[in-house]
Amino acid sequence: MINWKKLQNGSDIRGVALDGVEGETVNLTPEVAEILGKAFVQWLKNTIRINELSVAVGTDSRISGPVLKAAFLKGMTEAGAKVFDCGIASTPAMFMTTVSGNQSITAGVMITASHLPFNRNGFKFFTSRGGLDKNDISKILGIAEEADYSTTNSVAPVSSWNFIDEYSSFLVNYIRKQANIQPNYERPLQGLKIIVDAGNGAGGFFASKVLDQLGADTRGSQFLDPDGNFPNHVPNPEDEEAMQSICDAVIRENADLGVIFDTDVDRSAIVDAKGNPVNRNALIALISAVILKEHPGSTIVTDSITSEGLTAFIEKELKGIHLRFKRGYKNVINESIRLNEEGEESWLAIETSGHAALKENYFLDDGAYLVAKLLVEMAKLNADGKNLTDLIEKLKQPNESKEFRFSISNDDFLSYGNRVLEELKEKVAQLNGWTIVEPNFEGVRVSCAAEKGWFLLRMSLHDPVMPLNIESDIQGGVEAIKNKLAELLNDFTGLDNSVLR
Template identity: 60%
Template structure:
């Protein structure tokens, strides 16, 4: 087992690296040998946390459709088995399913690993780790990497048992039952989606199971569903609900097939976006509003936790429904942990959701599960049909911005965090002396400014990226050319910062 550079492999609460040759200047650092070491380190870590010997541990392994997935999955299985632990090989699965194998009777794995790099290019891969308490955090990953770096290899005389199991069918069956119970159709309990045409775009990732194992048993017509077959080259579009080409593909599929609803997953199915019967996107603020409306019907007064770049119109919408909007930080783990924290302190929060499509519900272990969110929306779709209504009637009152833009300003020096924070601090001082700009209170990252001029009527948020030498700038406006007016004023302010690449803003 070879040397591991944990600093290069850790990406927050995940491990990610280059698994295949083929991209210039990207050297492979996530080799089978490295992954085998990481598997062994994980059961070592699990043994320390649970107090069980490794020979009494069981671990579930799943992967998405990436080209390197099968080879790396065999490597991680070997690393676990040589420690004497039992391995359940689930082959192609979803990230949420991997958590569920730790809390599902008949499996109850002590831990699980998903091999995925979400929507990143074909040459990348990574590992996500779970225990019955949820996805591991940044500190946990650092501990596992430290074990791996120290080469504390556990090797038993007898390898652990390796079985190949179909867990995705078990996971899907629970989603099917969620719809049946949620709709409680008076005449067709078993197939409450009969008469509805629903198309799915899996982007050649791991989400293709949703058609055959969830929708068809519920009676849905899935004609027109596309890119369901796993293909690690992702030949049709990037499997990412935030990608414009991907969203255009599912919107067109809904229109072409005259479908009632469209669903698009990312590669490992922890994110989702949707499309209504007219071919309109239901993502970002619209997706948050729709699932918030569902949650607030079930749990009146709940606090909805979102990331920092959600719109003012969303806040108004949630408050009109009797809920509370807690706008927190970017990063799906941040919003989930904040929602859990609120619940622990006595404030009911049933939904934590990010504009990227990551959404987690209290009723579902606070697991960011794209398939579960889609399933909750299908329940409302079927109930709406029974009442001769449209699902999107729920968000008729959502006020959406006329314009919305995101710019990513690159920082051209190594010490980018200090430089970026200085830019943000100086912008706060600048905003304080502008008559028509107001710093928004209770902001948890960067600086959010309300722009009250009649020619701007909007807001912007400037924050430092979690991992990259970038300052993302989000601007929204309710008037034509408003984002351009705000961007122009900011461009003038940024001229004093020589180490900022302003090219993206200059082209606006």
């Protein structure tokens, strides 16, 4: 019996597609994928209500991708959709099939599980209005569970479409036009050495199909070939080992810039010429500097765990507005869209994880477009003898930063976690020197005066876990905050706070 609801992961579908990890039972089989294909087409019929449906489908480099794709395509064609197989592609490219390209596409689908281990896989869905929301995914899974879909005897053949070439050309033309470097219009990155680390995911195209076309020297790029075993490191800009790998490569190759993508290229980070990572708060600061030069006074929407130094940089140095919202890339994107609809200009929604969505680019979280935007600025600065990271030289980084994760053993973990947060507020209110930060849209954020820092305790988006982020501007500040917080949380027996000891 399939537990369809368990396949939902927020606004995506994710599951275990391969054996090989102890305790993880396969629940995303070819049979499930075929039913999901039929259910998705039915959802499209119910929602968009047009007679001729066409769907483009791509995969990342995962081992399970080809089998799941074949089954998914079979389900869609039997349900009456015209289907285009885009081969290995990126998540942002699959959205772009719905708004550009030489085909008329109703929806795009990416088969991926982002940065998760080799045995996982999943589905991300798009229409021209953007990625589907949680409620849409729930409806698709409901259709699958009830077998509430129709099929047809007239099955159209699947067409091949190498859309990643069209998408790459779009990026190349964008960089050329926006940089407008004369007389090197065609090759604005001439003289710059830029290396790419794709982590054996789907992002290897960026070196040959984008950077090489723009004149960059990409020799020394690494792990460009798709390999779903991920033999070198996890394709994840948040992973320390992955970031260290690209940092080392930049130094080894004497490169001007390093670029790293996650598996399906909806997230990215960069490394400067000295081998310093530009991710998390620094990446947000850098793209904010570019955006606020183009759109002065705009609101930058970020997730909840960004630093006080970032807020000061955006508001005091860049003269913008920083709205610290909730974790979850769809949350920050939807909040930025909401602000624009209400008349408050917001051109950037970005998470510390590297998800960045720009108003100018359909509010699509696109790691390659983010890098393209930064490359435009790099080309302009290089022409004037300046460096890209000169833009964030006044960003104040915390002295210390650490994340802890508490497991919740209580069956009703959501209610229990909310009780922890409410009671923690009451305890903090009685302490001198600790102040609850308002406004705050997620969990409990506290400013710690003596420790020159802050912490945020919140519920995980999907799991029985409470993440805790602590930052401090002084040495030993994180430890001091952690120890005091351990005492406040000691009474909560359903919370595994051994991580603080």
